[in-house]
Amino acid sequence: MFPKYELDRSQGFYKKNLETMPPLKRTKHLGEKLKKIIRYAYKNSRAFRNKMDSAGANPADIETIQDLGRLPVTPKSHLIELQKENPPFGGFEGVPLAKLRRIFVSPGPIQEPGEADYKDLGWAQALYAAGFRSGDIVVNTFSYHMVPFALNMLDNSLFQIGCITIPTGVGNTEQQVHILRTLKVTAFCGTPSFLLNLAEKAEEMGLDLKTDLSLHVGFVAAEMLPESLRSQLEEKFGMVIRQSYGTADIGCLGYECSEKNGFHIPDDKIVEIVDPRTGKTLDPGKAGEVVGTTFNKVYPLIRFGTGDLSLLTSDPCPCGRTSPRLVKILGRVDQATKVRGLFIHPGQVKEVIGRYPQIEKYRLVVTRQDQKDEMTLQLELKKESSSLESFNSQVEKSIRDVLKVRGNVELVPPGTIPEGSKIIEDQRTWG
Numbered sequence: 001m002f003p004k005y006e007l008d009r010s011q012g013f014y015k016k017n018l019e020t021m022p023p024l025k026r027t028k029h030l031g032e033k034l035k036k037i038i039r040y041a042y043k044n045s046r047a048f049r050n051k052m053d054s055a056g057a058n059p060a061d062i063e064t065i066q067d068l069g070r071l072p073v074t075p076k077s078h079l080i081e082l083q084k085e086n087p088p089f090g091g092f093e094g095v096p097l098a099k100l101r102r103i104f105v106s107p108g109p110i111q112e113p114g115e116a117d118y119k120d121l122g123w124a125q126a127l128y129a130a131g132f133r134s135g136d137i138v139v140n141t142f143s144y145h146m147v148p149f150a151l152n153m154l155d156n157s158l159f160q161i162g163c164i165t166i167p168t169g170v171g172n173t174e175q176q177v178h179i180l181r182t183l184k185v186t187a188f189c190g191t192p193s194f195l196l197n198l199a200e201k202a203e204e205m206g207l208d209l210k211t212d213l214s215l216h217v218g219f220v221a222a223e224m225l226p227e228s229l230r231s232q233l234e235e236k237f238g239m240v241i242r243q244s245y246g247t248a249d250i251g252c253l254g255y256e257c258s259e260k261n262g263f264h265i266p267d268d269k270i271v272e273i274v275d276p277r278t279g280k281t282l283d284p285g286k287a288g289e290v291v292g293t294t295f296n297k298v299y300p301l302i303r304f305g306t307g308d309l310s311l312l313t314s315d316p317c318p319c320g321r322t323s324p325r326l327v328k329i330l331g332r333v334d335q336a337t338k339v340r341g342l343f344i345h346p347g348q349v350k351e352v353i354g355r356y357p358q359i360e361k362y363r364l365v366v367t368r369q370d371q372k373d374e375m376t377l378q379l380e381l382k383k384e385s386s387s388l389e390s391f392n393s394q395v396e397k398s399i400r401d402v403l404k405v406r407g408n409v410e411l412v413p414p415g416t417i418p419e420g421s422k423i424i425e426d427q428r429t430w431g
């Protein structure tokens with residue numbers, strides 16, 4: 001019933017002509033695509049037209065990708081603001097609302113349009129480079145609810161390359177182990193920490209991860225992947241794990257190939273590294289904000305500022321792909337922090353605190369234990385207030401409601417939280 005795939009998954013390309021294009025030819029090719037999307041977006045996206053007009057820029061000014069620097073960067077925070085003023089998409093959509101299939105809602109809160117006909121290329125390139133092949137049976141363990149990643153982006157991209165998807169979503173660990181075993185699942189999509197959960201559960205159930213399961217490849221995203229965790233998981237399952245990088249707004253912005261030496265830029269995006277203060281494009285090797293431009297007509301984000309800090313290299317890659325690579329994601333440009341795959345903004349923490357007048361001082365400490373993110377909200381209470389027994393669990397519920405990530409509450413004696421400490425204190429180390 002289930003064919004056994006004996007193939008070299010490290011070889012080959014999803015779109016060979018694009019992925020191996022000589023760099024100068026690529027620059028020209030992307031310039032042509034950019035010209036078209038700028039003209040399209042100016043005509044069809046109100047928000048983009050307003051941005052260009054107020055920057056005194058005209059579509060005719062954009063001839064090559066070097067001209068992109070003339071356009072303003074749109075940071076995610078600005079997108080959130082404009083969406084609040086003008087829901088659902090702040091006027092950034094490039095098609096009438098009636099043409100959409102779905103509206104996604106991500107933490108922020110921020111909305112993303114879901115197109116009727118998914119055409120983005122980036123995630124499919126990423127999956128192929130990770131070793132996914134036609135005929136693979138895949139568990140997609142990212143959340144299918146509300147957010148666009150699992151349902152719109154990955155599910156469609158898996159279909160594009162010919163994989164068969166089991167839309168398991170998050171959780172139900174024991175049932176997922178049964179699924180891995182009985183359906184002889186060959187490929188995993190999800191966070192590294194969830195794959196670790198599956199490994200632990202399967203071992204607890206007495207299974208041998210290499211002989212009882214058939215996982216060959218794993219595609220992980222939305223969380224940091226320390227090399228120690230990668231090799232631990234690869235060794236346990238006897239599988240290859242590759243990671244990708246992108247956002248819910250703009251999609252894939254980078255993917256690892258078999259060489260694991262950075263994130264290749266997919267062929268449906270332009271990725272720049274930009275000085276976050278000036279908006280100027282930086283040369284390869286210099287760290288700055290990752291700014292992406294997509295050719296997606298439904299949601300034509302032009303110079304979208306991810307807030308992530310990285311640097312580019314154009315050194316050749318032994319895999320044969322000629323696109324530049326993001327060397328690694330260094331962290332967030334602003335104070336926002338990613339915890340278990342979700343961005344946590346200081347404003348959300350303030351929102352939780354605002355519900356409890358008895359709180360004097362606070363900080364959210366993010367740590368990493370056993371390869372998992374942990375979040376602890378430290379609180380100092382006002383002198384006159386006495387805390388009820390249920391106080392901690394009430395605040396923990398508010399954390400879950402507002403931040404969408406589970407966190408613990410710790411009451412600490414007055415004077416514990418240093419003066420002037422950050423709202424979010426990221427104490428994680430990645431080794």
Ligand SMILES: [Zn+2]
Pocket residue numbers: 257258259264317318319320321
């Ligand atoms: Zn490569």
